[in-house]
Amino acid sequence: MRVVIAEDEALIRRGLELVLEAGGHEVVAAIGDADEMADAVARHRPDLVVTDIRMPPTHTDEGLVAALRIRSEHPGTAVVVLSQHVQRRYAKDLLAHGTDRVGYLLKQRIADVDTFLADLERVAGGGTALDPDVIAVMVGRARHSDSAVVSLTARQQEVLALVAEGRSNASIAAKLFLTEKAVVQHVSRIYTAFGLPPDADTHRRVHAVIRFLNRD
């Protein structure tokens, strides 16, 4: 896939390039600030944009703002936002108009190269990749306030978190050392507890679960 990288720290930018190229992807542009991002995306029409949140000129959240613009202006381009620190509000902003082709990960996840590349590929393929940290915040918060979440077993809560991260049943099964069949059963119980209609589509179920976790 063709990728645009936006990251102001040269070492990380170069590291990202190396990781992506080693994974067999083409980096069409590697830029250092958010203003150039819109141009690069318009010019190169990449499959995926990987961007840092904090970038020049103000070093606040321009990466996120640019990512949200790309999502509305180029719906076919997948966006993965990286950050030193993840929070629920940014995830909500990114997922406000659907959970497809979007990712939000801690920057340090790059180090686990295989998982990182798998996450990027899943997002570029139309899926979702949310950081375990931000999902933990969402599940933790829901556990204090939502009886449906409280009623789940510990294992079901684990499955719920992985579903919310955007993982497929196969990936969840591998991660938890379960059979895919067992995962399907857990997911179906979660759906029943949440009062959601059964849906086998991985993309749509992320949306449903995230919406459920973030309800007030």
Next chain:
Amino acid sequence: MSAAPRTQPALSRSLRRALVIIALLSALLMITVIGLLPLDGPAGLLLVVLPIIFGIYVVAGLIAWLRRPSNRMGFLIVVAGLMVFIGGIANTEVPVLLAIGAVGATLALPATVHLLLAFPTGRLSDRRSRVLVTALYATSLVLQAPEYLLDPDGSYPPFAIADVPAVSAAIGTVQTVVATVMMTMVAFVLWERLRRADAGHRRVLIPLFSYGIFTVVFLPLIAIALDRVFHVDPTVRGMLQFAVVAGIPIAFTLGLLRGGFARTGELEELGTWLGAAGISRQPLVDALARTLGDPSLRLYFWAEDRGELLDAEGRTASESRTDPRRGWQEIALEERAIGAIEYDAALLTDRELVHTAGRIIAIAVERERLTADLRASRRALMRSRERIVEAADRERRSIARDLHDGLQVQLVLLALEAQQIASAPAQTVAERATRLRIDLDSAAAEVRTLVRDLVPAALVERGLSAAAEDLTDRMPISTVFESDVSDGGLSDLVETTTYFVLAEALANVVKHARASSVRVRLALEEGRLRLSVEDDGAGGASMDAGTGLRGLADRVEAIGGTISISSPPGAGTRVWTEVPCA
């Protein structure tokens, strides 16, 4: 004058030096003139009396001057003494002095009138007095002139330009008539003043004015009567006259220092003195006692913290207030009682005087109170600054410890592991490298937490609302977050301060409150940012009980805000802050 010079020593010493010089010069003048007098002549020792009277004027005048530096009477008495002196030097045989004596022979009269009309302030307060005094001085100088100009047998023959003694005598009569008319007018003015004066002042004014008028108008007539009718020995007659004249400065000085108006001047002194810096309570009491002439006087100050009146030694006034022998005068400033004067009612019968003194004292008392307030708030400010510095110091140490004990150790172990992997059997390298990566991940996570605690990313990237939400999102108990604050409008200082209060309050809830839920509210009302953190826990928290809120309270107060805590045992804890942000 024991207490006053303490506050203005330079000025007071300077005044004293000047007065000593005047005294020395006067003594010199007196001795010189006495030396020049023809003491073996027919008038003999009688001639010495006038210079001595001059000395009495100077001494009396200087005493008045020293005791009442802001009153001009002392100066006027000394000047009147000079006029008497000028009249006296005509008795010498030195031509120059004779000439001066001839010109100013009758100046003592207008000078005495001047004293009378200027009493007690030393100033001629109305136009009529000024005209009268000027006219009298003019009459004394101008109408005296024919006496030496037109009569070669007159007081100074060298000045004579014509020999018409009859004209001279006629003009002399005119002078007497004019002077008499003017003296009648002076008497009228003084009479009016007497009528306007209150009873207390009249007691002093009547004898003084009578003495003055008697001296100026009737002394010459009585001299004639004594001479012609009673045939008194001229030497005795002269001595009597001189005694009367010598009494004038003494009368004025006594009137000034002992009379009721004396204190008007003295109160001015008090006011001036209070204007000087650094007056504490005891000197204030002493100054007031001295001014009002009541050594038993006591001054009470309103003690805000105890809600009662206390004197300088901290005693209350309860028993003496009902004592009929003691007077009581409240001191108020802007209708607020700030103290009271307790005095001897028999000694000080003039309540108005005490009242006036109280008004002057009020400003000093109030200033003393404000100074104390200012000092207290300055001390509080210094303490708060110290605490802020200490808190920053503690924070730095804690960061250093976290880095050193946690991260540093982890990194050393990870470096060791990396080195071992280099020499590990090939088939285990992949697995051990992955484990190394995972350990590095957890070290990075630790750094992330550390950095988040120091400078929350959300606060930098978005603002307070986002950061507060992130904080509440991560609470291990049910947390409701409400905010009507949109990020981007508040200053960094306001946001950071409020954020850390929230972080500390939430940490306390988790650590101490044993609460099951907490509610956080952020609101922007009337230019003030309000934060409220309310839990349903055990309560009993306080600002000082090691909650870490004390240090934050200093930061909140440093930006003009307030922090409060309400934590009744068993009924939850509420912490709220208000910070101006307009």
